[in-house]
Amino acid sequence: MVSIVIATHGESAPALLASAEMIVGKVENAHAITFLPGQGPEDLLDAYAAVVPDGEEVVFLVDLFGGSPYNAAARFVAERENADVVSGVNIPMLMEVFQGAKRSGATVESLVKKALKAGSTGVRAFKGGKAPKPAGEQPAGDVVPAAAPAGEIDPNFPRDPNETMNVVFLRIDSRLIHGQVAGSWVNHWGPQTLIAASDAAANDKLRKQLLLQVGPASARTNVLPVDKAIRVYFNPEYKGMKTMIVVESPMDALKLIEAGVKVNEVNVGGVTFKQGMTLITEAVSVDDEHVAAYKALDALGVKMTLQQVPNSQRTDMMGKLKEKGLV
Template identity: 40%
Template sequence: MIQVIVAAHGKLAAELVNSSEMVFGEVEGLHGVTFVPGEGQDTLVEKYEAIIAECDPADSVLFLVDLFGGSPYNAAARVAAKRPQDDIVTGVSLPMLLEVLDAKDDAKSAEDLATTAKEVGVMAVKSYRKPDETASFSSAEDTAVASSEDVEPEEDNTQYDPNGRMSVNLLRIDDRLIHGQVATSWAKAVKCEAIFAISDEVANDELRKELLLQIAPPHLKAYVISVDKAIKVYNNPKYASRNILMLVTKPEDAVRLIEGGLRIDTINVGGMTHKEGNKQLSDAVTVNPSNVEAFKKLLDMGVKLSLQKVAANKPVELTREKLDSIKF
């Protein structure tokens, strides 16, 4: 296993670890090391070595630290100098940490994982005015972010199976649509080729649409489209067998998708933030009367509803009894 030690001045490392758990849940092999006034390099070395002593001797360590030449880096270098399987990356940030956690189980070595960390450390730095002007280790053609207009199929003479449909790997209700959890853990967990963020309101809001497309993973195509357009594209044989992650903001839109022909057995209920008058359904989901009726209709359609905030969490079935217990 590759152990990941995050170390930085003050309590930054501990808070980065806490923030990462909001996306991934608790991750085995992740450690945060604080560095507060009164401590020195020797203290940090002792903390690092205490963590390593609790790990399997065959494990390697990737240190993610804040400043090149700072005490967390220098102490890590003293440890890594005696352990050729370890590596260190500076400039730790939340995007870097999330990508490292997402990739660490597949990485062959700490050095391999360090390459991922460095790439993301550069690519994650963007400005609002020029979001696409980013230094990148990958070529421009590797980045595929599309607008909703690109979903419209072009005319061609190819013969397609008239019964072909898209393969929806996951339909998730999440009123934030594309965000950190989706861009990292969910996209990888369902092995999708593209993300459809489906909302009539957002599709007609150019600013919100632009912001969502900026957040999408660079290796996936992302689209912000209306419910009607999603139904049209799903039923177009040209796109048969494409593996899609579909996101909607509310269960009412999931009902519309199914009524429009979408074939789905289970819907993931991820996050519906609190609004005035809503009732708490779970720690991440609040509902209004219309939402409850839509959830019940989905159950009547034979769809299983699964409450699951992050991919690492165990899904909890949303039952009719639970919905009936909600009183307004």
């Protein structure tokens, strides 16, 4: 296993590590090293040696090219095989490297490539556009032709259960697409397309633009009304397409499943607290309408699991509602 060392001036290294782990989950082989006023290169070398045993593969992610953490790390790796240093550490870089380090067969070379790519493509401007995607990658945008019908579903439109997308993951998340979704879950499931199924987001030009901007490079990102997402699911043109769907509420999840969308289970990831709601975990709140939808999903035999990121604890949703006295 390749160790990851984050080294920065001041106290930003522990904060970067904590922020990245909030998104991708706990990372066992990651270490944060601080470089404080009054310390010198030898202090850094000692700190590096304390967390990286002799012979262990390691990638250093440091803040400034040519700064003391970088220079000490360069000295440290110069005499070692399978070790390297990358400067310009940021959250997108950490997310990609952490995900890559968890995979069997991860190497220093592969992690360095991920760090360099993610560190640069993660730098974007909202009004100035985003960094161009590497050649060969498909642009974000609707997977359905613009002329495809939207609005209320005609109950008689063709629905062949053998001519559908392959939904590998359905998540309930008020934020739809954000770091945990685009960074953790997409990397975990590897979908070809990511659909945010939300009437509110699809009809809000600014919000839709923001969601498309933060969509992962590895999957086509789509923001569709729920009815249109159902039509796309049953479109034979997309038969077998490995798909991940994110909805804002259990009511939308219920609408998809009642329409015939097949899923193995529903992941309850995050529902923002609002006045009148009950907080059942630090990330999930419910009101009466939510509870009714969860009960309806349960009656349909749908398994529902509370889980933030792929390597975090899994909790049965109905069990949690019973524990809180809500069902």
